[in-house]
Every structure is written in C-alpha cells, then in structure tokens.
Amino acid sequence: MTESPDRIYATPQAQVADFAFNEDVVKVFPDMIKRSVPGYPTIVENIGVLAARFAQPNTPLYDLGSSLGAVTQALRRHVRTDGCRVIAVDNSSAMVERCREYLHAQDAMFQELLPVEVVEADILALDFQPCSLVAMNFTLQFVPREHRTALLARIRQALLPGGALVLSEKLRFEDAEEHQLLTDLHIAFKRANGYSELEIAQKRSALENVMHPDSLDEHRRRLLDAGFSKVVPWFQCLNFASLIALP
C-alpha cells in the first residue's frame, strides 16, 4: 500500500478527460485530498468525535462514498458504543479494493475496533437499515442534482430518533464577489500545497462535468425538504463546509 504524490495533472494533456475515481486516482488519493480540501484532516477526525455523540447501541453507522475509508477509520477510532458496526459504501471498485486493504491494516494494529463491511454499490440503489449515523464526506456533490433530495429523504427515513447525518461538501456562493474570493483563496491553498497553475487548471476542467457543488442555502432547503428537522453547520474552511442534519 504505497501512497504516491499526486502528479495526475502535472503534464499537459491535449484533452482533459472527465475526473474518475479509477486506479490512477486511488494510488494518489490520500495525498490528493489532503492537498486539495482545506480542513480535510480536521473534518475526518471530528466526524469520529461527532459520531460518538450520536451512535446508538446495536445500530449500523454508514460511511457513504467511503473512498479509502478515512471516515470509517475515524469512526472505528472514536465510537465505543456496544454493538455498533460500520457499513462503508462506494461504487468505485478500485477504491473498494484498496479500502479493504487499509481496513485490514487498521485491524492488525488495534484491538476492539468496530466491525466493518465495505460494500461496492451505488448509494442511490442502497436499501438503508435503521441506523444512528450517516456520514457523507464530500460525496453528495458527485450525485446528479436530480437524485439528491430523494437520496436524503431515504437517509432521513432510515435514521433513528437521536441519530444524525453529517454532510460535508464543497460550497458555491450565491454572492458573486464572495464566490470569487473563496475560489481564489482555494486556488491559493492548492498553490501553497505545491500544485502548479497547470495542475490546478487541468483538474478544474476534469471536475467541471462531474462535481456540482451547491450553496449552503440550497443544502439547508434540500435537507428540510427531505424531512430533516434541523441543520447545524459545524465546520467551514474557505469553500468547504460540513453540516449536521438532525432527523
């Protein structure tokens, strides 16, 4: 399990292909996400802390769009509730395969971790079990907009009283000046993390048709439409935020 530096967009490409969670991305993903998402390590660790507050005995905790299982590992580090288990779901076979390897490595290093199951599936086709925590860490932005409300409504229906959804997303901003400032600052963050102008431009173009961020207001309205009773932002760094939605 070698973790390589992300150089995917370092050389000029005649035509930049749409971004995909394939083998090439899997190899560099831990480096890519840390250098691209301001606050990522803080968000991941604290999802574990939040989860310990909402987890209820003998219920599953979902990690939807689990990638290499960073959130799943944080849930297993922090949640001590009896009979809980983690269900990690991702539709990229490359991600799922490597995620299972990382989780076996975590099993070998620590005792008494929550049991975990890694499922290769589309979260839009998932039959949710009654659960106390659902984490979607930067996954909803990749789900087609027309399916988002129905997915959140199914999550809301599955959540037990006292449970929570933790939703992290890249944000867009309705005010053009605010949007430009935070976009520029995000580019400065990437530059400070060693990405070149070419890498930044080519990745932006690769994500254009694939990732569709919404505003905080759109998230709030959609979550309330899906049946959640309260939306509590708990983290924002530049144009990346995380919300707690209560059933």
Ligand SMILES: Nc1ncnc2c1ncn2[C@@H]1O[C@H](C[S@+](CC[C@H]([NH3+])C(=O)[O-])CC(=O)[O-])[C@@H](O)[C@H]1O
């Ligand atoms: N419909 C879908 N069904 C299942 N998986 C999906 C779907 N659409 C996208 N994915 C998966 O969602 C993940 C999004 S990355 C999450 C990071 C992780 N949560 C982390 O905290 O490290 C976010 C990012 O890279 O910005 C990818 O692994 C996709 O395969």
Ligand SMILES: O=C(O)C(=O)Cc1ccccc1
């Ligand atoms: O890199 C970006 O601009 C992002 O918005 C975040 C991201 C991180 C990792 C994969 C895809 C998108």
